[in-house]
Amino acid sequence: MTKIASASVVSGDTNYVHQVRAGHFDLVTDEPKALGGQGQGPAPFDYYLAALSACTAITLRMYAERKGWSLGEFRAELALTRDEEGRLHIHRVLHSDQALSDAQWERLLEVVANTPVTKALREGAEITSERGR
Incomplete structure (x- = not known):
């Protein structure tokens, strides 16, 4: 198979903020505060x-x-x-x-x-x- 893309995620202690690595870019993902997240990212x-x-x-x-x-x-x-x-x-x-x-x-x-x-x-x-x- 041919690889098209790659991503990885690292979970820390803060609900639900996660550090995502997509290709060579760093992203943040989270949930809205209404769902228990911190609202720090999409x-x-x-x-x-x-x-x-x-x-x-x-x-x-x-x-x-x-x-x-x-x-x-x-x-x-x-x-x-x-x-x-x-x-x-x-x-x-x-x-x-x-x-x-x-x-x-x-x-x-x-x-x-x-x-x-x-x-x-x-x-x-x-x-x-x-x-x-």
């Missing part, structure tokens, strides 16, 4: 949406550049909800300060439905665990 589902929003913006920017389209200032707003059956739903709203045609928006919406992270979330991934030494 919660795990915040990073989940952040990963998808980043992939959305990068993929669409790459596509637009190849087509010679200017996206100008591009913004994607994402929301994660859970329905009555407990299923998760993500909704994206895309914005550009450029005057794109309806045909361009239609194509961008087709492209965004197939970004690498979108596909990974939609298709799922096999997750395995083992005890370390």
Whole structure:
């Protein structure tokens, strides 16, 4: 198998602040105070949406550049909800300060439905665990 990314987490004594190493970047994750955390960093589902929003913006920017389209200032707003059956739903709203045609928006919406992270979330991934030494 080909490694795509790596991350590790170190847990300290403070509920629920954790130090995450993603690639060569250091991040902090926590839970909101209302859930017993310290509110010192994004919660795990915040990073989940952040990963998808980043992939959305990068993929669409790459596509637009190849087509010679200017996206100008591009913004994607994402929301994660859970329905009555407990299923998760993500909704994206895309914005550009450029005057794109309806045909361009239609194509961008087709492209965004197939970004690498979108596909990974939609298709799922096999997750395995083992005890370390």
